[in-house]
Amino acid sequence: MGLPKNSLTEDERIILEFHPHWSTLVSTIFWAIVSVVVAGVIIFFIPDGGSQTLIRLIVAAVGVLAIIVVGFLPFLRWVTTTYTLTNRRFVMRHGILSRSGRDIPLTRVNDVSFEHSLIERIFGTGTLSVESGGEHGQLVLKKIPRVEYTQNQLYRLVEELTDGDGVRP
Template structure:
């Protein structure tokens, strides 16, 4: 779901392509399991009677809707969010039904930094901050996998691009 190959410019190559870190799905998985467990327990403990089947079907339907809301939608949001670093730009794509695109030309990047909490260091993720000249200024991307490697790659490419622009007497 990243940057399409036909969207690349002349002499443009993909360096990195990734989604947000998998840890962003932990809460989603937890709440989906809770929804299944609650629905299962409720269905199991429905007392016998003429309406038992109807009540079980209603609880199952509510459970399915809960799983879709707390499980499927965040998962689809994760799958459809992608980051692509090329040798010319940093591209972000997201959205399930409607799409959002943002490209930052690497020649406009002023600073690249990252932050990690202890848990993020253990999971090898973090927050990447990309500052660029222009209207939108700063871009903060949370839950980036291998954030230090990504920051290093982005910085390396920016340095390569700007080295040719230096004019020295």
């Protein structure tokens, strides 16, 4: 669900296409499991009585709603957030129902840097900073998978466009 091929210019090609790192979903999965367990425990311990079925249905409905809010919606946000690096631009798109995005032409990129802590290095993620000339300035993207490789590819493409001498065509 990245950048549609018909959005590319004639000589543009996709170099990298990715979502935020899977570790952004860890808390989502945890809270979805907690919601299921809590709803299950409450349903199991509802005492027998005339309104037992109705109460169980209400608890189940609240549990399903909780799973949608804490599990499914964050997952959809993750799936619909994409980063695409082409040989001409860096493209970000996000949004479930309405979409928004940002394109940074590589010819406007001034600096590309990354950082990651020890834990982030273990998980293969980090923060990518892209500084560009223009009104929006610096873009900081957290939880980028293979951040070192992504930074390297982005820097390499910027250097190719500047012919290595810092002068843009």
